[in-house]
Amino acid sequence: MKQLSAVKKLGLPVIILSVLVLTLIGGNQAFAANGLTLSTSYPGLTVKPGETIRFTLEIENSGLPSQSIKLATRSIPEGWNSEFQGGGREVHQVFVKRGDYETVNYQVEVPAETEEGTYQIQVAAQGGSVADILTLELQVSREAQLASKLLAQYPELQGPSSAVFTFKTDLVNNSSQEQSYSLGAATPAGWGVVFKPSYENKQIASLSVEPGKSQGLQIEITPPSNVKAGEYKIPIRAISAEETIETELTVIITGNYELKLSTPTGLLSFAATAGQEKAVALEVVNTGSADLKDIKLSSWAPTNWTVTFEPDHIAVLPAGESQEVKAYVQPDNKALAGDYVVQMTARAPEATGQAEFRVSVKTSTIWGIVGLVIILLLAVGLYRTFKVYGRR
Known part of the structure; x- marks a missing residue:
């Protein structure tokens, strides 16, 4: 009887706990089927004090109605600056269709006086009553290796469709070893892109850069003659065995009138x-x-x-x-x-x-008929004249 009583005493809490667990599991499954996911491929990075780092965030709508998703920074170390970026501008919302996803950049500026250590940032994406929070972790180290970069002196140029747009850039190898980079661009159909070393006229498809050094590049972009006026983003990539460096150049076609x-x-x-x-x-x-x-x-x-x-x-x-x-x-x-x-x-x-x-x-x-009739009448008149006066 004592054993049965003990089982009865333990049974009720166990049943309640089981129901709660099943409810939570069911709730999580429903959230996954109709929810919002905020993620990034590399949520933990190592940076140097004074460095600006950029995360590529993916916002996935897995069943919610198509809508604008609000973006916000929930928490960030004091004195740090951050912003969400899309289309080359600061954004605070992104529209995501049902069953689709969109990407935005999240830029973080680490102050130069930041002490070494591990710091966390929380960012959130919210659509209606559904939200997801992502924790980013930055390990600040004065010995951290800076990321290699492709820097454009003027990343945005404007002109008519007949122009050749020349961008002056620097490919900076911040790694600890020499890198051989393959150069490429993702352009719309009909566009042309040529890579040249600075102050040289030869076209190249790849180049090597020593560690801690930079190489000047001239990137010439030629639009098709029938291109419409507007703004065109041209992604440029330098790919090595160790890293992929990306930048975005902007060509603004002012249009020609014919x-x-x-x-x-x-x-x-x-x-x-x-x-x-x-x-x-x-x-x-x-x-x-x-x-x-x-x-x-x-x-x-x-x-x-x-x-x-x-x-x-x-x-x-x-x-x-x-x-x-x-x-x-x-x-x-x-x-x-x-x-x-x-x-x-x-x-x-x-x-x-x-x-x-x-x-x-x-x-x-x-x-023509009138003229013919007149000619006939004249002929008849002449005939009668000759006939009458011809007898005399």
């Missing part, structure tokens, strides 16, 4: 009849890399001719696109048969396109 006026077939001649309207299909093409707005159609034609357009105004024509326009040309009804010139123009504030058309004018068949 406008072309022609026909869908390219033929710049047509036939028309005096006094009758002739419809001609035109094609207005934006051959530049920037959108054109407020395009107006106009013409020059011989006296007493009329030329109208449908439409006679184009509000916006995006770069690389075209629009068909109908021109209605009516020669003077007294125009003689022959070839004439009509000039048509498409004009935007930034660019103009012109086309010169040769118009072969034919006279109306009605006037």
Whole structure:
């Protein structure tokens, strides 16, 4: 009986504890199925005092609705500075679609006066009522090896699509041994990237840098001629057997303005009849890399001719696109048969396109019949005149 009583006394707490454990396990499984995960490949790094370090954070949405995820630093050593970065700017939110993930950079500045030791930083990602916290650990050591770097003097350049963008950079080997780096870039289709040693004209694909030394590099980026105006990020990599160094260069295309006026077939001649309207299909093409707005159609034609357009105004024509326009040309009804010139123009504030058309004018068949009747009447009149006066 005493043993049974003891079992009864122990049984209730054991049952309660089992239920709690099962509840927690079930709760964790539900969180994993529909939750938020904040992670990084290397949560613990060794740095030197005064060094700026960057973590690549991955925010994964595993079942929550697509939404903006708030980013925050929960705790950081006093005097340290940090910020979340995305697209080259400081950010505090990132939009993550359901079942997808996004990455942001988390930059930490370690003060130069920091004592040696191990320091922790907590960062958080929160979507609605769901959050995840990641602990980063930095071991500060005055003997720590600084990371190698690829530094650009001016990481952002601006110009037209016809320009070659030249970035002056330095590849710094902060490792303890010589490194042989392969150079590469991830560019959009049609773009070209060339690597050259500073002050040399030869193209290279790799180079060696001694420990603690740097090598100047000239990176030339050439966009395609039909590239649209905008901002383009070009990731640059230097890869060795020991490390991968990355940097991002930015090319801002200001755009060029070009406008072309022609026909869908390219033929710049047509036939028309005096006094009758002739419809001609035109094609207005934006051959530049920037959108054109407020395009107006106009013409020059011989006296007493009329030329109208449908439409006679184009509000916006995006770069690389075209629009068909109908021109209605009516020669003077007294125009003689022959070839004439009509000039048509498409004009935007930034660019103009012109086309010169040769118009072969034919006279109306009605006037031909009228002329024939007149000739016949004259012939009959002459015949009667000769007949009457010929007898005398």
